[in-house]
Amino acid sequence: MNTDIAIIGAGPAGLALAAALAGSGQRVTLLERAPEAAIADPAFDGREIALTHRSQAILREIGAWDRIPAAETAPLREAKVLNGANPLALRFAPGGAGEPLGRLVPNQLIRRALFETVATTEAKLVAGRAVVGLELGAQGAVVRLEGGETVRARLVVAADSRFSEARRLAGIGAAMLDFGRSMIVARVAHEGAHEGVATEWFGHGQTIAMLPLNGAMSSVVLTLPPAEAQDAMAMPPEAFGAAVTRRYQGRLGRMTLAGTRHLYPLVASYAHRFVGRRFALLGDAAVGMHPVTAHGFNFGLSGAEVLARELGRGEDPGAVAGLFRYASQHRAATLPLFLATNAVARLYSDDRGPARLARAALLGAGSLLAPVRRAIVSRLMDAPAASQA
Numbered sequence: 001m002n003t004d005i006a007i008i009g010a011g012p013a014g015l016a017l018a019a020a021l022a023g024s025g026q027r028v029t030l031l032e033r034a035p036e037a038a039i040a041d042p043a044f045d046g047r048e049i050a051l052t053h054r055s056q057a058i059l060r061e062i063g064a065w066d067r068i069p070a071a072e073t074a075p076l077r078e079a080k081v082l083n084g085a086n087p088l089a090l091r092f093a094p095g096g097a098g099e100p101l102g103r104l105v106p107n108q109l110i111r112r113a114l115f116e117t118v119a120t121t122e123a124k125l126v127a128g129r130a131v132v133g134l135e136l137g138a139q140g141a142v143v144r145l146e147g148g149e150t151v152r153a154r155l156v157v158a159a160d161s162r163f164s165e166a167r168r169l170a171g172i173g174a175a176m177l178d179f180g181r182s183m184i185v186a187r188v189a190h191e192g193a194h195e196g197v198a199t200e201w202f203g204h205g206q207t208i209a210m211l212p213l214n215g216a217m218s219s220v221v222l223t224l225p226p227a228e229a230q231d232a233m234a235m236p237p238e239a240f241g242a243a244v245t246r247r248y249q250g251r252l253g254r255m256t257l258a259g260t261r262h263l264y265p266l267v268a269s270y271a272h273r274f275v276g277r278r279f280a281l282l283g284d285a286a287v288g289m290h291p292v293t294a295h296g297f298n299f300g301l302s303g304a305e306v307l308a309r310e311l312g313r314g315e316d317p318g319a320v321a322g323l324f325r326y327a328s329q330h331r332a333a334t335l336p337l338f339l340a341t342n343a344v345a346r347l348y349s350d351d352r353g354p355a356r357l358a359r360a361a362l363l364g365a366g367s368l369l370a371p372v373r374r375a376i377v378s379r380l381m382d383a384p385a386a387s388q389a
């Protein structure tokens with residue numbers, strides 16, 4: 001099998017790149033381990049993805065946004081960070097009554113919309129077989145699939161998750177940061193109204209976030225030590241609802257579990273290099289963010305946009321200059337937030353006295369420093385400026 005660009009992984013990042021390459025003149029082949037049915041109609045995975053305005057624009061441009069039913073997305077009007085019992089909250093809200101900060105969209109629907117978009121393009125899909133080998137030469141690459149078949153490509157893009165096997169096969173290391181915590185995500189119905197406000201509450205021994213969905217429904221994101229998380233996963237649904245109500249101190253009234261629970265290990269990763277000979281990393285395989293700042297897929301999308309632009313410039317998609325431009329632009333866009341997110345996540349999950357004092361000070365300073373908040377809101381909205389209440 002011959003192709004110009006082989007994309008390993010038909011997750012949201014790989015699919016977004018394939019969609020963005022439509023019309024570029026490059027032959028694209030997606031190689032995916034999961035069976036086709038699982039990516040054409042993905043199961044609910046608990047993730048509600050906060051999409052920035054820029055990400056929505058990219059999805060619109062590649063033809064995927066209108067495939068997501070608007071009624072299934074929810075506006076994120078404001079975000080608040082709470083620290084223990086401290087009444088000072090760090091607020092992030094756009095000024096005026098206009099645009100929300102972003103929109104929450106179930107990951108399942110993003111993936112389905114991207115799959116449908118790619119199905120309208122010339123891209124080929126080989127599903128149900130994992131990539132198990134990789135040879136990267138000066139003139140081209142050979143990808144080996146489970147079962148022995150090979151694919152020859154002029155460029156290989158690996159978008160095969162933060163635990164990327166292709167990254168390892170290409171000899172590229174990554175900084176892996178294991179937070180030693182697990183994250184449970186699930187939908188909960190509640191009595192109170194959330195008013196479109198997301199909260200991230202750093203309590204002692206737990207972090208609990210509530211993401212506002214449509215109606216009296218939120219997505220709870222509960223970060224716990226792994227053994228406690230296992231216990232919470234095993235609880236009967238009523239007991240889980242009661243536990244979340246108690247952990248959230250009844251701020252939204254009584255809560256009941258509304259669907260399945262999903263468990264994720266909290267591991268962040270950052271590849272040492274984003275490109276190599278006839279090779280590039282994309283999505284979580286390049287930058288695996290801690291979810292607290294909700295930027296993983298937003299970075300996956302902006303990376304796909306930049307890479308597609310570079311690959312569309314010339315004849316040879318493996319040309320070094322374009323790959324380096326992608327790598328330096330993507331690193332500049334992602335590294336500061338990756339480092340800041342990890343520092344915040346570590347500080348807030350540390351229950352020792354000095355850390356508690358430091359975060360109280362940070363929260364106090366943040367609530368006073370309007371310019372800092374303005375900068376963060378602008379970043380969320382990808383707008384040049386957003387006025388701050």
Ligand SMILES: Cc1cc2nc3c(=O)[nH]c(=O)nc-3n(C[C@H](O)[C@H](O)[C@H](O)COP(=O)(O)OP(=O)(O)OC[C@H]3O[C@@H](n4cnc5c(N)ncnc54)[C@H](O)[C@@H]3O)c2cc1C
Nearest residue numbers: 009011012013033050131160161283284294295296297298
């Ligand atoms: C709880 C949670 C909440 C999140 N919230 C947000 C948010 O609010 N905003 C945000 O922007 N991001 C968020 N994220 C991050 C976001 O979900 C990820 O960044 C995104 O899913 C990464 O997409 P990807 O395509 O790079 O990787 P993945 O989704 O991991 O897909 C990788 C694909 O590669 C395939 N694959 C793996 N190995 C092989 C192989 N050897 N051969 C062939 N195929 C292979 C897999 O089957 C899979 O289909 C969140 C993540 C979590 C866990």
